Amino acid sequence: MAVKNYIEAITDALALEMRRDERVFVMGEDVGVRGGVFRATAGLLDEFGPQRVLDTPLAEAGIVGTAIGAALNGMLPVAEIQFVDFILPAVNQIISEAAKIRYRTAGDFHCPIVIRAPYGGGVHGALYHSQCLEALFTHVPGLKVVTPASPYDAKGLLLSAIRDPDPVLFFEHKRCYRLLKGDVPADDYTVPIGKVAVRREGSDITVFSYGLMLHFCQEAAEDLASEGISVHLVDLRTLLPLDRESILAAASRTGKALIVHEDNKTHGIGAEVAALISEEVFFDLDAPIMRLCGPDVPAMPYSSPMEKYYMLDQKKIADKMRELAAF
Amino acid sequence: MTPEKYRELGLTGEQVRDMYRLMVLARELDKRTWLLNRAGKIPFLVSCQGHEGAQVGAAAALEVGTDLLCPYYRDIAMVLAFGMTPTELMLSNFARAADPNSGGRQMPGHFGSRRLGILTGSSAVGTQITHAVGAALAARMRGETTVVMTCFGEGSGNQGEFHEAANFAGVHKLPVIFFCQNNRYAISVPLEKQVGGGSIAARGQGYGMPGVRVDGNDVLAVYETVRDAVLRARQGEGPTLVEAMTYRLVPHSSDDDDSTYRSREEVEAAKRDDPLLRFGRYLRNVGVMTEADQEALLQKTLAIVDAAVSEAEAAPSPAPESTLEHVYAATREEH
Numbered sequence: 001m002a003v004k005n006y007i008e009a010i011t012d013a014l015a016l017e018m019r020r021d022e023r024v025f026v027m028g029e030d031v032g033v034r035g036g037v038f039r040a041t042a043g044l045l046d047e048f049g050p051q052r053v054l055d056t057p058l059a060e061a062g063i064v065g066t067a068i069g070a071a072l073n074g075m076l077p078v079a080e081i082q083f084v085d086f087i088l089p090a091v092n093q094i095i096s097e098a099a100k101i102r103y104r105t106a107g108d109f110h111c112p113i114v115i116r117a118p119y120g121g122g123v124h125g126a127l128y129h130s131q132c133l134e135a136l137f138t139h140v141p142g143l144k145v146v147t148p149a150s151p152y153d154a155k156g157l158l159l160s161a162i163r164d165p166d167p168v169l170f171f172e173h174k175r176c177y178r179l180l181k182g183d184v185p186a187d188d189y190t191v192p193i194g195k196v197a198v199r200r201e202g203s204d205i206t207v208f209s210y211g212l213m214l215h216f217c218q219e220a221a222e223d224l225a226s227e228g229i230s231v232h233l234v235d236l237r238t239l240l241p242l243d244r245e246s247i248l249a250a251a252s253r254t255g256k257a258l259i260v261h262e263d264n265k266t267h268g269i270g271a272e273v274a275a276l277i278s279e280e281v282f283f284d285l286d287a288p289i290m291r292l293c294g295p296d297v298p299a300m301p302y303s304s305p306m307e308k309y310y311m312l313d314q315k316k317i318a319d320k321m322r323e324l325a326a327f
Numbered sequence: 328m329t330p331e332k333y334r335e336l337g338l339t340g341e342q343v344r345d346m347y348r349l350m351v352l353a354r355e356l357d358k359r360t361w362l363l364n365r366a367g368k369i370p371f372l373v374s375c376q377g378h379e380g381a382q383v384g385a386a387a388a389l390e391v392g393t394d395l396l397c398p399y400y401r402d403i404a405m406v407l408a409f410g411m412t413p414t415e416l417m418l419s420n421f422a423r424a425a426d427p428n429s430g431g432r433q434m435p436g437h438f439g440s441r442r443l444g445i446l447t448g449s450s451a452v453g454t455q456i457t458h459a460v461g462a463a464l465a466a467r468m469r470g471e472t473t474v475v476m477t478c479f480g481e482g483s484g485n486q487g488e489f490h491e492a493a494n495f496a497g498v499h500k501l502p503v504i505f506f507c508q509n510n511r512y513a514i515s516v517p518l519e520k521q522v523g524g525g526s527i528a529a530r531g532q533g534y535g536m537p538g539v540r541v542d543g544n545d546v547l548a549v550y551e552t553v554r555d556a557v558l559r560a561r562q563g564e565g566p567t568l569v570e571a572m573t574y575r576l577v578p579h580s581s582d583d584d585d586s587t588y589r590s591r592e593e594v595e596a597a598k599r600d601d602p603l604l605r606f607g608r609y610l611r612n613v614g615v616m617t618e619a620d621q622e623a624l625l626q627k628t629l630a631i632v633d634a635a636v637s638e639a640e641a642a643p644s645p646a647p648e649s650t651l652e653h654v655y656a657a658t659r660e661e662h
Contacts, residue, residue: 025468051468052468056495057491057494057495057498059487059491059494059495061457061487061488061491062457062460062488062491062492062494062495064457065454065456065457065458065460065461065488065491065492066457066458066460066461066464066492066495067461068457068458068461069397069446069457069458069459069460069461069462069463069464069465070461070462070464070465070468071461072446072447072458072461072462073395073446073461073462073465073466074465074469075464075465075468077461089487092451092454092488093454093457093488096449096451096454097449097451097454097458100449101447102653102654102655102656103432103653103654104429104432104433104437104439104447104449105428105429105430105439105441105447105653106429106430106432106652106653107652107653108427108439108440108441108447109439109441109446109447110656141654142654142655144655165656166655166656241655
């Protein structure tokens with residue numbers, strides 16, 4: 001098994017599925033000759049040609065709308081939005097169209113598109129190259145929202161996303177791209193959408209996270225282990241639909257739940273996970289459900305001290321874990 | 328139009344009679360929905376009255392069964408030409424379970440049918456224009472000769488998605504007909520307050536395609552223009568923007584009152600240029616139909632409309648709990 005980084009795993013999945021299924025093609029800004037500004041589509045133009053690796057005009061609604069039209073006419077497009085911050089012009093297409101096509105036609109049409117977008121901060125990306133916008137979309141039935149946290153999952157979940165008959169937003173934490181390396185099988189495998197992964201078995205507190213924060217949680221959990229606190233760490237992986245059963249079982253296991261995400265707190269993923277736990281397994285809890293999230297400010301500033309203040313890190317997370325464990 | 332225009336265009340008497348039949352059918356279905364709405368039987372309608380000539384002329388230039396349509400909400404005559412039946416349209420008006428467009432989920436005028444090659448649309452105007460471009464891209468990737476027609480009003484010609492779609496199609500020379508039905512009003516806002524430069528067709532040049540303005544109340548002129556555009560598209564020469572100038576003879580929808588924004592004199596003048604009357608008169612003048620033929624057709628059409636209404640009204644509504652269905656695929660198998 002080869003060791004690959006997170007972005008290589010994504011390229012691997014795209015190439016594999018394009019070889020396997022002629023209906024699959026990629027489109028977006030700079031995905032062709034440049035191979036993507038992050039190089040996620042590097043090499044695809046040479047192998048598959050300009051018909052299946054489309055450099056598009058700089059117009060996000062057009063990219064997503066065109067992908068939807070192609071999907072309605074039998075293709076399986078994978079559209080890249082260069083940064084999730086720029087997905088907003090396409091929101092009408094995503095929410096009014098893609099999410100509702102199956103529903104509004106009572107199943108006559110469906111919309112098998114994948115929209116890939118890098119998200120997240122800690123890369124000096126400032127307000128418009130750092131955002132986490134997943135919560136905008138997890139409120140929309142009809143969409144699926146996937147946020148892999150490892151190279152293995154990036155490939156397996158992307159293959160699942162392309163093979164999924166419904167629209168999938170595939171959000172890749174841009175700091176994970178070259179930070180994370182791991183074993184990635186060369187062959188075809190899938191990781192199911194809608195299933196969590198337990199990253200660490202523990203007995204004192206349960207922590208839910210995803211994306212880059214999952215890794216900070218992992219490091220923090222190791223710190224706590226040396227102090228004798230045992231953390232049960234769950235990678236949500238899919239934010240819509242949530243893996244309800246696994247989340248409830250993990251919360252009940254320790255009776256203490258913490259949700260950690262980089263996105264700001266109010267109306268975020270943590271709110272939904274907390275509400276789910278308190279609705280369903282309230283009497284299994286030994287402490288209030290806690291959340292540790294980005295601050296409720298419009299976006300992440302450019303200045304390094306401000307960015308560091310905004311971002312969660314191993315220490316902030318470890319402190320919050322201790323607070324919950326001590327309750 | 329010259330007396331023999333239809334023959335010069337290569338159309339037969341049978342074909343032009345059928346075009347007229349579709350226009351009459353669309354008009355009478357539309358008129359009936361107003362009655363049903365005012366009688367409290369259907370909550371809402373959007374009307375196609377005045378647009379029938381443009382729609383039938385354009386549809387006649389396409390190959391139904393091969394070509395695809397991304398329609399907008401006024402395309403009643405267009406979808407009839409694509410094979411939707413009067414009963415199916417009435418099932419949609421009554422929001423019945425058997426409505427093929429949406430199973431009673433969408434408002435009337437939100438057409439879609441995989442069987443008929445009509446791609447589903449929403450109420451957010453202009454979104455369908457980008458879908459047409461994507462559908463054309465897909466067809467070309469597979470080496471098919473399909474042409475995709477997308478319809479929209481001049482109001483939607485101001486949406487970003489029109490411009491993004493036109494540009495994409497222009498760059499990639501895709502087989503798309505951008506068919507703007509310019510009825511001079513976006514609900515109440517007149518053309519001069521909507522369109523800088525006054526012409527949607529002129530915008531084609533900026534996107535690398537011909538932009539053609541045509542009298543949308545002249546069925547055969549529309550046919551000729553769209554036929555040429557289809558030919559270009561099928562030969563790989565790229566998209567065309569057609570702006571058919573017409574007029575909406577009635578309010579925008581059942582909830583609109585057009586007397587608040589346009590004079591009765593203006594509407595009465597437009598009615599004298601009604602494409603249905605014009606084409607009927609032309610067919611009589613060239614001897615393709617007599618007045619008696621047209622009266623007989625009208626009576627036959629009214630009977631079809633009656634039957635469609637009866638059948639749709641009697642059809643069952645969707646089960647209330649089916650509200651929860653069709654959010655995601657039930658299984659992974661269909662893909």
